[in-house]
Amino acid sequence: MPPLARVGAFWFVYMGALGIFFPFFGLYLRESAGLSGFEVGVVVSMLPLVGLAMQPLWGQLADRSGERARVLAGLVAAGGVAQLGLGIADGFPAILLATAIAAVFWTSVMPMSLSVSLAILRSEGIHAFGIARACGTVGYLVFVVAFPPLLAAAFGSAPPGKAPPGLVWMFPSVTGVALVAALLALRLPREGAVAIRARRGGLADLLRHPPMLRMLVYSFFAYFFVNGPIQLFPLFVQSLGGGIDDLSRMWIWMVALEVPLLVFSGRLLARLGSRSLLLFGAIAAGLRWSGSSFADDLAVATALGLLHGAVVTGLGIGASLYVEEAVPEPLRSTGQALLATVGIGAGGIASNLVAGWLFDHVGSRATYLACGIGALALGALTFAILPTPARPERTA
Secondary structure: OOHHHHHHHHHHHHHHHHHHHHHHHHHHHHHHOOOOHHHHHHHHHHHHHHHHHHHHHHHHHHHHHOOHHHHHHHHHHHHHHHHHHHHHOOOHHHHHHHHHHHHHHHOOHHHHHHHHHHHHOOOOOOOHHHHHHHHHHHHHHHHHHHHHHHHHHHHOOOOOOOOOOOHHHHHHHHHHHHHHHHHHHHOOOOOHHHHOOOOOOHHHHHHOOHHHHHHHHHHHHHHHHHHHHHHOHHHHHHHOOOOHHHHHHHHHHHHHOHHHHHHOHHHHHHHHOHHHHHHHHHHHHHHHHHHHOOOOOHHHHHHHHHHHHHHHHHHHHHHHHHHHHHOOHHHHHHHHHHHHHHHHHHHHHHHHHHHHHHHHHOOHHHHHHHHHHHHHHHHHOHHHHOOOOOOOOOOO
């Protein structure tokens, strides 16, 4: 099987597992587990909080060993099995602990997947990475659409605006899909650029490299304005009178623009550069969240959800491509892990806590407006914050 097909298959299944987990986790915590908005924010913050410590460690293990594909497979498998604990946990403290255990592995899968994919597909053409990553979006869409009807068929339909019965089965479902993804990760190529080993001392050089440091600052604020609103999105949909079926349908439109943008992300990078992609993503996030603060019905919120694809491509892929251009090849996994640690990790924690508190005390509209204005301001400052990416003279 060609490398692109192997990488694409992995992304399809891995993000299929995310399609079961992320859209419905907040709804499960609030409606099925009975947590408050602030407690929901604390629980979802546990994922990036643990990632702060674990992502650099897993990145260093992969770079120093050169076994990036095998480390990836182990992380996916362990993270999937750890999901079973979330299905058993009862009450805020137990759910918090189970989330922390899952986060030890699960939070490092995305940055490791990016570093492995970029290394394997570097010689496969300008569109190869974008196509593989788009396969992940398609997998996410398939599973996010298929899961609610399957749940309804097994346990009955949900009352309007409420969580469906049997939603706890999302966790063993994620486990099964993740184990398939782990098997596919074991089939990924393990030679060439993906097997380069890093020497000692490279991490210190990386942390002193100005483009990397500025990217970490930018990433922190990007996820500060984006992460909380997306984690609380199920509750926002509920505040507009929607339920799990509405949420599932909205995700169809949210990823509709994402697939073509990802497929052509290589060409966009060549024509615009990674900094322009980041500006594009930040402005899209600002428009979406500030616009959502004025939405009165699900139709308007759905239309604004089209900007989700621009946010993912601009901020998510743009940041990863910027780091790929700025770090030495032997430290590609560490670089992506640092990006996730500071952005999704530190920025995500702060965002989840602040957004959860705001959601409880001032409501969804004020929360979304504040995040939208912040993202617009960040977008306007993109070129002032980020220099042109360049690797340090010393190559780890």
